[in-house]
Amino acid sequence: MSAPIVVGIDGSVHAWRALDWAADQAIRRRLPLRLVHGAQFLMHGGRIPEDVLVHLIAEREDLLAEARQYALKIHPELRIDTSLAPGDPGHALVAESEQAALVAVGSRGVGGFEGLLFGSVGLYVSAHARCPVLVVSRSAPFPAEAPGEIVLGLEGRVGEDRLLQWAFAEAESRGARILALHAVGGDFPSPRTRVVEDMELSAALAGVRGEHPDVPVDQMISDRTAARALVEASEHAALVVVGARHRHAPSGIALGRVNHAVLHHAACPVVVVPPRD
Template identity: 65%
Template sequence: MAAPIIVGIDGSAHAWRALDWAADHAVRRGLPVVLVHGSRALEPGGAIPDDALRRLVAERQALLDEARQYALKLHPGLEIETRLAETDPGSALVDGSEEAALIAVGSRGQGGFEGLLFGSVGLHVAARARCPVMVVTRPSSYPSDAPPQVVLGVKGEPGEEAAVRWAFAEADSRGAGVVALHAVGGEFSPRQRVIESMELSAAVAGMTEDFPDVTVQPVVSDRTAQQALVEASENAALVVVGARPRRSLIGMALGRVNHAVLHHSRCPVVLVPTS
Protein backbone atom coordinates (compact mmCIF):
# COMPACT_ATOMS: atom_id res chain seq x y z
CA MET A 1 0.00 0.00 0.00
CA ALA A 2 1.22 3.50 -0.77
CA ALA A 3 2.08 5.73 2.17
CA PRO A 4 -1.33 6.64 3.61
CA ILE A 5 -2.94 9.76 4.95
CA ILE A 6 -3.63 9.20 8.64
CA VAL A 7 -6.58 10.98 10.23
CA GLY A 8 -7.09 11.29 13.97
CA ILE A 9 -10.72 10.45 14.84
CA ASP A 10 -12.16 11.23 18.28
CA GLY A 11 -15.84 11.78 17.56
CA SER A 12 -15.63 15.58 17.60
CA ALA A 13 -16.80 17.89 14.82
CA HIS A 14 -13.19 19.06 14.49
CA ALA A 15 -12.08 15.54 13.57
CA TRP A 16 -14.81 15.22 10.94
CA ARG A 17 -13.69 18.48 9.33
CA ALA A 18 -10.13 17.12 9.27
CA LEU A 19 -11.51 14.01 7.56
CA ASP A 20 -13.16 16.18 4.90
CA TRP A 21 -9.81 17.73 4.04
CA ALA A 22 -7.84 14.49 4.29
CA ALA A 23 -10.24 12.64 1.99
CA ASP A 24 -10.13 15.47 -0.55
CA HIS A 25 -6.32 15.41 -0.48
CA ALA A 26 -6.25 11.63 -0.78
CA VAL A 27 -8.45 11.62 -3.88
CA ARG A 28 -6.31 14.24 -5.63
CA ARG A 29 -3.04 12.50 -4.72
CA GLY A 30 -4.28 8.93 -5.24
CA LEU A 31 -3.45 7.87 -1.68
CA PRO A 32 -5.21 5.57 0.81
CA VAL A 33 -6.58 6.79 4.14
CA VAL A 34 -6.19 5.26 7.60
CA LEU A 35 -8.55 6.43 10.35
CA VAL A 36 -6.94 6.17 13.79
CA HIS A 37 -8.49 6.35 17.23
CA GLY A 38 -6.18 6.04 20.21
CA SER A 39 -6.98 5.63 23.90
CA ARG A 40 -5.10 4.17 26.85
CA ALA A 41 -8.44 2.93 28.15
CA LEU A 42 -8.42 0.31 25.36
CA GLU A 43 -5.37 -1.44 26.78
CA PRO A 44 -6.19 -4.96 28.08
CA GLY A 45 -5.38 -5.67 31.69
CA GLY A 46 -6.09 -2.13 32.84
CA ALA A 47 -8.55 -0.81 35.38
CA ILE A 48 -11.59 -1.49 33.16
CA PRO A 49 -13.29 -4.89 33.63
CA ASP A 50 -13.21 -7.20 30.61
CA ASP A 51 -16.92 -6.85 29.81
CA ALA A 52 -16.75 -3.07 29.95
CA LEU A 53 -13.57 -3.12 27.86
CA ARG A 54 -15.25 -5.16 25.13
CA ARG A 55 -18.14 -2.68 25.04
CA LEU A 56 -15.71 0.22 24.89
CA VAL A 57 -13.75 -1.35 22.04
CA ALA A 58 -16.99 -1.98 20.12
CA GLU A 59 -18.09 1.60 20.73
CA ARG A 60 -14.82 3.10 19.51
CA GLN A 61 -14.72 0.78 16.50
CA ALA A 62 -18.27 1.88 15.64
CA LEU A 63 -17.02 5.47 15.76
CA LEU A 64 -14.31 4.65 13.22
CA ASP A 65 -16.75 2.71 11.03
CA GLU A 66 -19.14 5.68 11.01
CA ALA A 67 -16.34 7.99 9.91
CA ARG A 68 -15.31 5.53 7.20
CA GLN A 69 -18.85 5.34 5.81
CA TYR A 70 -19.10 9.12 5.83
CA ALA A 71 -15.92 9.47 3.78
CA LEU A 72 -17.00 6.76 1.35
CA LYS A 73 -20.30 8.54 0.70
CA LEU A 74 -18.32 11.60 -0.36
CA HIS A 75 -15.65 9.63 -2.27
CA PRO A 76 -16.95 6.13 -3.13
CA GLY A 77 -13.68 4.91 -4.62
CA LEU A 78 -11.48 5.92 -1.70
CA GLU A 79 -9.37 3.21 -0.03
CA ILE A 80 -9.97 3.53 3.72
CA GLU A 81 -8.83 1.42 6.67
CA THR A 82 -9.50 1.87 10.39
CA ARG A 83 -7.16 1.34 13.31
CA LEU A 84 -7.72 1.26 17.08
CA ALA A 85 -4.58 2.03 19.08
CA GLU A 86 -4.07 1.05 22.71
CA THR A 87 -2.22 4.26 23.54
CA ASP A 88 -2.93 7.95 23.87
CA PRO A 89 -4.06 9.75 20.68
CA GLY A 90 -0.92 11.86 20.32
CA SER A 91 1.42 8.87 20.55
CA ALA A 92 -0.75 6.82 18.17
CA LEU A 93 -0.55 9.52 15.50
CA VAL A 94 3.16 10.26 15.97
CA ASP A 95 3.95 6.54 15.77
CA GLY A 96 1.92 6.35 12.56
CA SER A 97 3.83 9.27 11.05
CA GLU A 98 6.79 6.98 10.37
CA GLU A 99 4.82 5.36 7.54
CA ALA A 100 2.48 8.18 6.52
CA ALA A 101 2.48 10.69 3.68
CA LEU A 102 0.40 13.11 5.77
CA ILE A 103 -1.35 13.27 9.14
CA ALA A 104 -4.57 15.27 9.43
CA VAL A 105 -5.93 16.49 12.76
CA GLY A 106 -8.61 18.92 13.81
CA SER A 107 -8.24 21.79 16.24
CA ARG A 108 -10.05 21.96 19.54
CA GLY A 109 -10.56 24.40 22.41
CA GLN A 110 -12.24 27.70 23.13
CA GLY A 111 -11.11 31.29 23.54
CA GLY A 112 -10.44 34.59 21.84
CA PHE A 113 -7.38 35.72 19.90
CA GLU A 114 -5.23 35.62 23.05
CA GLY A 115 -6.73 32.33 24.23
CA LEU A 116 -5.66 28.77 23.62
CA LEU A 117 -7.54 27.68 20.51
CA PHE A 118 -5.49 24.66 19.57
CA GLY A 119 -5.69 21.34 21.43
CA SER A 120 -2.83 19.60 23.21
CA VAL A 121 -3.03 16.49 21.02
CA GLY A 122 -2.70 18.56 17.86
CA LEU A 123 0.27 20.46 19.27
CA HIS A 124 1.96 17.21 20.29
CA VAL A 125 1.54 15.72 16.83
CA ALA A 126 2.49 18.87 14.93
CA ALA A 127 5.70 19.22 16.94
CA ARG A 128 6.84 15.59 16.72
CA ALA A 129 5.50 13.93 13.57
CA ARG A 130 7.98 12.60 11.00
CA CYS A 131 5.77 13.54 8.05
CA PRO A 132 3.79 16.65 7.07
CA VAL A 133 0.88 17.45 9.40
CA MET A 134 -2.31 19.16 8.26
CA VAL A 135 -4.08 20.99 11.07
CA VAL A 136 -7.64 21.87 10.10
CA THR A 137 -8.44 24.94 12.16
CA ARG A 138 -11.86 25.90 13.47
CA PRO A 139 -12.69 28.59 10.85
CA SER A 140 -11.61 26.43 7.88
CA SER A 141 -14.07 26.16 4.99
CA TYR A 142 -14.98 22.91 3.27
CA PRO A 143 -12.39 21.84 0.70
CA SER A 144 -14.75 22.53 -2.20
CA ASP A 145 -15.17 26.15 -1.03
CA ALA A 146 -11.45 26.85 -0.57
CA PRO A 147 -9.89 29.72 -2.56
CA PRO A 148 -7.51 28.68 -5.40
CA GLN A 149 -4.44 29.86 -3.55
CA VAL A 150 -1.77 28.20 -1.38
CA VAL A 151 0.24 30.46 0.93
CA LEU A 152 3.84 29.38 1.47
CA GLY A 153 5.81 30.88 4.35
CA VAL A 154 9.45 31.32 3.34
CA LYS A 155 12.07 32.19 5.96
CA GLY A 156 15.00 31.99 3.58
CA GLU A 157 16.79 29.42 5.74
CA PRO A 158 18.43 26.10 4.79
CA GLY A 159 16.20 23.04 4.91
CA GLU A 160 13.03 24.66 3.55
CA GLU A 161 13.08 22.77 0.26
CA ALA A 162 10.63 20.10 1.42
CA ALA A 163 8.03 22.68 2.45
CA VAL A 164 8.46 24.60 -0.80
CA ARG A 165 8.03 21.47 -2.90
CA TRP A 166 5.02 20.31 -0.87
CA ALA A 167 3.28 23.65 -1.38
CA PHE A 168 3.89 23.64 -5.13
CA ALA A 169 2.76 20.03 -5.53
CA GLU A 170 -0.41 20.78 -3.58
CA ALA A 171 -1.13 23.90 -5.63
CA ASP A 172 -0.56 21.93 -8.83
CA SER A 173 -3.05 19.25 -7.77
CA ARG A 174 -5.62 21.95 -6.93
CA GLY A 175 -5.13 24.08 -10.01
CA ALA A 176 -4.16 26.85 -7.62
CA GLY A 177 -1.44 29.46 -7.43
CA VAL A 178 1.24 29.92 -4.77
CA VAL A 179 1.77 33.07 -2.74
CA ALA A 180 5.39 32.86 -1.56
CA LEU A 181 5.42 35.06 1.54
CA HIS A 182 8.54 36.34 3.27
CA ALA A 183 7.98 38.61 6.27
CA VAL A 184 10.69 41.01 7.41
CA GLY A 185 8.93 42.28 10.53
CA GLY A 186 9.55 46.01 10.20
CA GLU A 187 10.28 48.87 7.85
CA PHE A 188 13.09 48.34 5.38
CA SER A 189 14.87 50.37 2.73
CA PRO A 190 14.31 50.04 -1.04
CA ARG A 191 17.72 48.38 -1.29
CA GLN A 192 16.81 45.85 1.38
CA ARG A 193 13.51 45.16 -0.39
CA VAL A 194 15.41 44.33 -3.59
CA ILE A 195 17.72 41.98 -1.69
CA GLU A 196 14.86 40.26 0.15
CA SER A 197 12.91 39.89 -3.11
CA MET A 198 15.89 38.33 -4.87
CA GLU A 199 16.41 35.84 -2.04
CA LEU A 200 12.71 34.97 -2.05
CA SER A 201 12.72 34.38 -5.80
CA ALA A 202 15.81 32.18 -5.44
CA ALA A 203 14.08 30.07 -2.78
CA VAL A 204 11.27 29.08 -5.18
CA ALA A 205 13.12 29.29 -8.50
CA GLY A 206 13.57 25.55 -8.96
CA MET A 207 9.84 24.87 -8.69
CA THR A 208 8.80 26.72 -11.84
CA GLU A 209 10.32 24.04 -14.07
CA ASP A 210 8.81 21.14 -12.12
CA PHE A 211 5.39 22.79 -11.84
CA PRO A 212 5.05 25.02 -14.92
CA ASP A 213 1.28 25.41 -14.51
CA VAL A 214 1.55 26.91 -11.02
CA THR A 215 1.61 30.70 -10.95
CA VAL A 216 3.81 32.26 -8.25
CA GLN A 217 3.22 35.57 -6.49
CA PRO A 218 6.27 36.55 -4.39
CA VAL A 219 5.41 38.87 -1.49
CA VAL A 220 7.89 40.59 0.84
CA SER A 221 5.96 41.93 3.83
CA ASP A 222 6.94 44.43 6.52
CA ARG A 223 4.62 42.63 8.95
CA THR A 224 5.83 40.04 11.42
CA ALA A 225 5.70 36.47 10.13
CA GLN A 226 2.80 35.68 12.47
CA GLN A 227 0.77 38.67 11.31
CA ALA A 228 1.52 38.20 7.62
CA LEU A 229 0.66 34.48 7.55
CA VAL A 230 -2.52 34.82 9.58
CA GLU A 231 -3.71 37.72 7.41
CA ALA A 232 -2.89 35.80 4.22
CA SER A 233 -4.86 32.80 5.49
CA GLU A 234 -8.09 34.76 4.99
CA ASN A 235 -7.87 34.16 1.23
CA ALA A 236 -6.03 30.83 1.09
CA ALA A 237 -6.91 27.18 0.76
CA LEU A 238 -3.88 26.26 2.88
CA VAL A 239 -0.95 27.84 4.65
CA VAL A 240 2.25 25.78 4.32
CA VAL A 241 5.20 26.33 6.64
CA GLY A 242 8.37 24.46 7.52
CA ALA A 243 8.69 22.97 11.00
CA ARG A 244 12.09 22.14 12.43
CA PRO A 245 11.85 19.09 14.74
CA ARG A 246 12.45 19.95 18.38
CA ARG A 247 12.97 17.74 21.40
CA SER A 248 11.92 20.15 24.15
CA LEU A 249 9.44 18.73 26.64
CA ILE A 250 8.30 22.16 27.78
CA GLY A 251 7.47 25.44 26.11
CA MET A 252 6.43 26.01 22.53
CA ALA A 253 8.17 23.13 20.77
CA LEU A 254 6.98 24.42 17.39
CA GLY A 255 8.46 27.89 17.70
CA ARG A 256 6.63 31.15 18.19
CA VAL A 257 5.60 31.74 14.55
CA ASN A 258 4.15 28.29 13.85
CA HIS A 259 2.48 28.25 17.26
CA ALA A 260 0.70 31.53 16.51
CA VAL A 261 -0.31 30.50 12.99
CA LEU A 262 -1.78 27.21 14.22
CA HIS A 263 -3.88 29.04 16.77
CA HIS A 264 -5.20 31.82 14.54
CA SER A 265 -5.14 30.76 10.89
CA ARG A 266 -8.45 31.01 9.02
CA CYS A 267 -7.63 27.99 6.88
CA PRO A 268 -5.84 24.64 7.37
CA VAL A 269 -2.13 24.81 8.12
CA VAL A 270 0.37 22.23 6.85
CA LEU A 271 3.64 21.86 8.75
CA VAL A 272 6.37 20.16 6.73
CA PRO A 273 9.39 18.85 8.69
CA THR A 274 12.63 20.56 7.72
CA SER A 275 16.09 19.07 7.90
Protein backbone atom coordinates in the same frame (compact mmCIF):
# COMPACT_ATOMS: atom_id res chain seq x y z
CA MET B 1 1.44 -0.33 -0.39
CA SER B 2 1.41 3.44 -0.79
CA ALA B 3 1.87 5.59 2.31
CA PRO B 4 -1.63 6.53 3.53
CA ILE B 5 -3.25 9.77 4.51
CA VAL B 6 -3.93 9.35 8.24
CA VAL B 7 -6.64 11.23 10.13
CA GLY B 8 -7.36 11.29 13.85
CA ILE B 9 -10.99 10.46 14.66
CA ASP B 10 -12.25 11.33 18.15
CA GLY B 11 -15.95 11.99 17.81
CA SER B 12 -15.72 15.80 17.74
CA VAL B 13 -17.08 18.06 15.00
CA HIS B 14 -13.52 19.25 14.36
CA ALA B 15 -12.37 15.73 13.60
CA TRP B 16 -15.15 15.34 11.02
CA ARG B 17 -13.96 18.45 9.23
CA ALA B 18 -10.40 17.09 9.33
CA LEU B 19 -11.80 13.93 7.75
CA ASP B 20 -13.27 16.00 4.89
CA TRP B 21 -9.84 17.43 4.15
CA ALA B 22 -7.99 14.15 4.63
CA ALA B 23 -10.34 12.37 2.22
CA ASP B 24 -9.82 15.14 -0.33
CA GLN B 25 -6.05 14.72 0.01
CA ALA B 26 -6.36 10.96 -0.47
CA ILE B 27 -8.46 11.35 -3.61
CA ARG B 28 -6.23 13.95 -5.25
CA ARG B 29 -3.01 12.12 -4.38
CA ARG B 30 -4.49 8.68 -5.16
CA LEU B 31 -3.52 7.36 -1.75
CA PRO B 32 -5.36 5.18 0.77
CA LEU B 33 -7.03 6.77 3.79
CA ARG B 34 -6.46 5.49 7.33
CA LEU B 35 -8.76 6.43 10.20
CA VAL B 36 -7.14 6.23 13.64
CA HIS B 37 -8.63 6.53 17.10
CA GLY B 38 -6.26 6.49 20.07
CA ALA B 39 -7.74 4.94 23.22
CA GLN B 40 -6.07 4.99 26.62
CA PHE B 41 -8.25 2.23 28.03
CA LEU B 42 -6.56 -0.33 25.79
CA MET B 43 -3.38 0.11 27.85
CA HIS B 44 -4.92 -0.41 31.28
CA GLY B 45 -3.63 -3.95 31.62
CA GLY B 46 -6.87 -5.61 32.65
CA ARG B 47 -7.98 -3.04 35.23
CA ILE B 48 -11.23 -2.39 33.36
CA PRO B 49 -13.95 -5.03 33.91
CA GLU B 50 -14.36 -7.25 30.87
CA ASP B 51 -17.96 -6.26 30.18
CA VAL B 52 -17.06 -2.56 30.30
CA LEU B 53 -14.03 -3.14 28.06
CA VAL B 54 -16.13 -4.93 25.46
CA HIS B 55 -18.62 -2.06 25.47
CA LEU B 56 -15.87 0.58 25.11
CA ILE B 57 -14.20 -1.25 22.24
CA ALA B 58 -17.52 -1.65 20.42
CA GLU B 59 -18.31 2.04 20.96
CA ARG B 60 -15.02 3.18 19.44
CA GLU B 61 -15.20 0.69 16.59
CA ASP B 62 -18.67 2.02 15.77
CA LEU B 63 -17.23 5.53 15.69
CA LEU B 64 -14.56 4.48 13.19
CA ALA B 65 -17.12 2.58 11.10
CA GLU B 66 -19.37 5.65 11.00
CA ALA B 67 -16.47 7.83 9.88
CA ARG B 68 -15.54 5.30 7.21
CA GLN B 69 -19.09 5.22 5.83
CA TYR B 70 -19.22 9.01 5.82
CA ALA B 71 -16.03 9.24 3.75
CA LEU B 72 -17.17 6.52 1.34
CA LYS B 73 -20.50 8.25 0.81
CA ILE B 74 -18.63 11.31 -0.49
CA HIS B 75 -15.80 9.43 -2.23
CA PRO B 76 -16.93 5.85 -3.04
CA GLU B 77 -13.62 5.07 -4.74
CA LEU B 78 -11.53 5.63 -1.61
CA ARG B 79 -9.51 2.81 -0.09
CA ILE B 80 -10.08 3.11 3.66
CA ASP B 81 -8.94 1.14 6.67
CA THR B 82 -9.37 1.86 10.37
CA SER B 83 -7.26 1.40 13.49
CA LEU B 84 -8.16 1.45 17.19
CA ALA B 85 -4.76 2.24 18.68
CA PRO B 86 -3.76 1.76 22.33
CA GLY B 87 -2.52 4.84 24.16
CA ASP B 88 -2.64 8.60 24.00
CA PRO B 89 -4.16 9.93 20.72
CA GLY B 90 -1.16 12.19 20.07
CA HIS B 91 1.35 9.38 20.50
CA ALA B 92 -0.77 7.09 18.33
CA LEU B 93 -0.85 9.61 15.47
CA VAL B 94 2.89 10.32 15.73
CA ALA B 95 3.54 6.58 15.51
CA GLU B 96 1.34 6.44 12.41
CA SER B 97 3.30 9.33 10.89
CA GLU B 98 6.36 7.09 10.48
CA GLN B 99 4.65 5.42 7.51
CA ALA B 100 2.20 8.14 6.43
CA ALA B 101 2.21 10.69 3.63
CA LEU B 102 0.22 13.14 5.77
CA VAL B 103 -1.49 13.22 9.17
CA ALA B 104 -4.65 15.31 9.56
CA VAL B 105 -6.01 16.48 12.91
CA GLY B 106 -8.85 18.73 13.97
CA SER B 107 -8.03 21.84 15.96
CA ARG B 108 -9.70 23.16 19.10
CA GLY B 109 -11.80 20.03 19.38
CA VAL B 110 -13.98 20.07 22.47
CA GLY B 111 -15.79 16.97 23.64
CA GLY B 112 -15.65 13.67 21.84
CA PHE B 113 -14.26 10.63 23.57
CA GLU B 114 -10.76 11.84 24.35
CA GLY B 115 -11.35 15.44 23.23
CA LEU B 116 -8.89 16.10 20.39
CA LEU B 117 -7.83 19.38 21.95
CA PHE B 118 -5.63 21.48 19.69
CA GLY B 119 -3.58 22.62 22.64
CA SER B 120 -2.57 19.07 23.45
CA VAL B 121 -2.95 16.54 20.68
CA GLY B 122 -2.79 18.95 17.75
CA LEU B 123 0.35 20.69 18.98
CA TYR B 124 2.01 17.43 19.97
CA VAL B 125 1.42 15.87 16.56
CA SER B 126 2.49 19.04 14.73
CA ALA B 127 5.72 19.13 16.72
CA HIS B 128 6.66 15.44 16.56
CA ALA B 129 5.24 13.87 13.39
CA ARG B 130 7.70 12.58 10.81
CA CYS B 131 5.49 13.64 7.90
CA PRO B 132 3.55 16.82 7.09
CA VAL B 133 0.64 17.56 9.45
CA LEU B 134 -2.62 19.15 8.32
CA VAL B 135 -4.44 21.01 11.11
CA VAL B 136 -8.07 21.77 10.27
CA SER B 137 -10.37 24.00 12.30
CA ARG B 138 -14.13 23.60 12.52
CA SER B 139 -14.54 26.89 10.66
CA ALA B 140 -12.60 25.65 7.62
CA PRO B 141 -14.65 25.42 4.42
CA PHE B 142 -15.23 22.15 2.64
CA PRO B 143 -12.20 21.44 0.43
CA ALA B 144 -14.13 22.02 -2.80
CA GLU B 145 -15.14 25.48 -1.58
CA ALA B 146 -11.64 26.59 -0.56
CA PRO B 147 -10.04 29.59 -2.32
CA GLY B 148 -7.58 28.95 -5.14
CA GLU B 149 -4.49 30.18 -3.30
CA ILE B 150 -1.92 28.53 -1.05
CA VAL B 151 0.14 30.75 1.23
CA LEU B 152 3.71 29.52 1.59
CA GLY B 153 5.62 30.98 4.51
CA LEU B 154 9.38 31.10 3.91
CA GLU B 155 12.12 32.17 6.29
CA GLY B 156 14.84 32.19 3.66
CA ARG B 157 16.96 29.60 5.45
CA VAL B 158 18.72 26.44 4.29
CA GLY B 159 16.68 23.25 4.46
CA GLU B 160 13.31 24.47 3.18
CA ASP B 161 13.33 22.20 0.13
CA ARG B 162 10.76 19.75 1.55
CA LEU B 163 8.48 22.66 2.43
CA LEU B 164 8.77 24.08 -1.08
CA GLN B 165 8.17 20.74 -2.76
CA TRP B 166 5.09 19.97 -0.67
CA ALA B 167 3.48 23.37 -1.25
CA PHE B 168 4.05 23.38 -5.01
CA ALA B 169 2.84 19.79 -5.44
CA GLU B 170 -0.27 20.69 -3.46
CA ALA B 171 -0.89 23.80 -5.57
CA GLU B 172 -0.47 21.80 -8.76
CA SER B 173 -2.94 19.14 -7.60
CA ARG B 174 -5.49 21.83 -6.72
CA GLY B 175 -4.96 24.05 -9.74
CA ALA B 176 -4.13 26.78 -7.23
CA ARG B 177 -1.62 29.60 -7.19
CA ILE B 178 1.16 30.10 -4.64
CA LEU B 179 1.64 33.23 -2.58
CA ALA B 180 5.26 32.97 -1.39
CA LEU B 181 5.49 35.18 1.67
CA HIS B 182 8.61 36.31 3.50
CA ALA B 183 8.17 38.70 6.42
CA VAL B 184 10.99 40.82 7.82
CA GLY B 185 9.15 42.16 10.88
CA GLY B 186 9.97 45.84 10.56
CA ASP B 187 10.46 48.81 8.29
CA PHE B 188 12.89 48.50 5.42
CA PRO B 189 15.92 50.73 5.98
CA SER B 190 16.02 51.52 2.27
CA PRO B 191 14.23 50.63 -1.00
CA ARG B 192 17.31 48.63 -1.93
CA THR B 193 16.74 46.33 1.04
CA ARG B 194 13.30 45.37 -0.24
CA VAL B 195 14.74 44.70 -3.70
CA VAL B 196 17.46 42.47 -2.23
CA GLU B 197 14.91 40.54 -0.14
CA ASP B 198 12.74 40.04 -3.21
CA MET B 199 15.72 38.81 -5.26
CA GLU B 200 16.66 36.35 -2.53
CA LEU B 201 13.09 35.05 -2.40
CA SER B 202 13.11 34.62 -6.17
CA ALA B 203 16.34 32.66 -5.93
CA ALA B 204 14.88 30.37 -3.25
CA LEU B 205 11.88 29.64 -5.47
CA ALA B 206 13.74 29.22 -8.75
CA GLY B 207 14.38 25.48 -8.60
CA VAL B 208 10.91 24.40 -7.55
CA ARG B 209 9.25 26.81 -9.98
CA GLY B 210 11.16 25.11 -12.77
CA GLU B 211 9.79 21.73 -11.64
CA HIS B 212 6.22 23.06 -11.52
CA PRO B 213 6.04 25.54 -14.40
CA ASP B 214 2.23 25.54 -14.52
CA VAL B 215 1.83 26.79 -10.94
CA PRO B 216 1.34 30.59 -10.86
CA VAL B 217 3.44 32.27 -8.18
CA ASP B 218 3.12 35.64 -6.48
CA GLN B 219 5.82 36.92 -4.13
CA MET B 220 5.32 39.10 -1.10
CA ILE B 221 7.94 40.73 1.09
CA SER B 222 6.12 42.01 4.15
CA ASP B 223 7.28 44.47 6.79
CA ARG B 224 4.89 42.88 9.30
CA THR B 225 5.84 40.14 11.71
CA ALA B 226 5.74 36.70 10.14
CA ALA B 227 2.84 35.57 12.33
CA ARG B 228 0.69 38.58 11.52
CA ALA B 229 1.49 38.47 7.81
CA LEU B 230 0.62 34.77 7.56
CA VAL B 231 -2.59 35.08 9.58
CA GLU B 232 -3.76 38.03 7.47
CA ALA B 233 -2.95 36.16 4.25
CA SER B 234 -4.88 33.12 5.50
CA GLU B 235 -8.13 35.05 5.14
CA HIS B 236 -8.08 34.41 1.39
CA ALA B 237 -6.24 31.08 1.23
CA ALA B 238 -7.09 27.40 0.98
CA LEU B 239 -4.04 26.51 3.08
CA VAL B 240 -1.14 28.10 4.88
CA VAL B 241 1.99 25.96 4.58
CA VAL B 242 4.85 26.50 7.02
CA GLY B 243 8.00 24.65 7.98
CA ALA B 244 9.36 23.45 11.31
CA ARG B 245 12.97 23.11 12.40
CA HIS B 246 14.94 20.22 13.82
CA ARG B 247 15.49 20.50 17.54
CA HIS B 248 18.42 18.55 18.92
CA ALA B 249 16.57 17.48 22.03
CA PRO B 250 14.05 14.80 23.07
CA SER B 251 11.19 17.15 22.20
CA GLY B 252 11.95 16.68 18.48
CA ILE B 253 10.85 19.46 16.11
CA ALA B 254 10.74 23.15 17.02
CA LEU B 255 7.46 24.71 15.98
CA GLY B 256 8.46 28.18 17.14
CA ARG B 257 6.34 31.16 18.15
CA VAL B 258 5.32 31.96 14.57
CA ASN B 259 3.88 28.52 13.89
CA HIS B 260 2.11 28.50 17.25
CA ALA B 261 0.42 31.80 16.38
CA VAL B 262 -0.52 30.65 12.89
CA LEU B 263 -1.93 27.35 14.16
CA HIS B 264 -4.08 29.17 16.69
CA HIS B 265 -5.28 32.09 14.56
CA ALA B 266 -5.22 31.19 10.83
CA ALA B 267 -8.57 31.44 9.06
CA CYS B 268 -7.83 28.35 6.96
CA PRO B 269 -6.23 24.94 7.54
CA VAL B 270 -2.50 24.93 8.21
CA VAL B 271 0.10 22.42 7.07
CA VAL B 272 3.31 22.05 9.09
CA VAL B 273 6.07 20.42 7.05
CA PRO B 274 9.01 18.98 9.02
CA PRO B 275 12.51 19.14 7.54
CA ARG B 276 14.09 16.14 5.92
CA ASP B 277 15.95 13.79 8.23
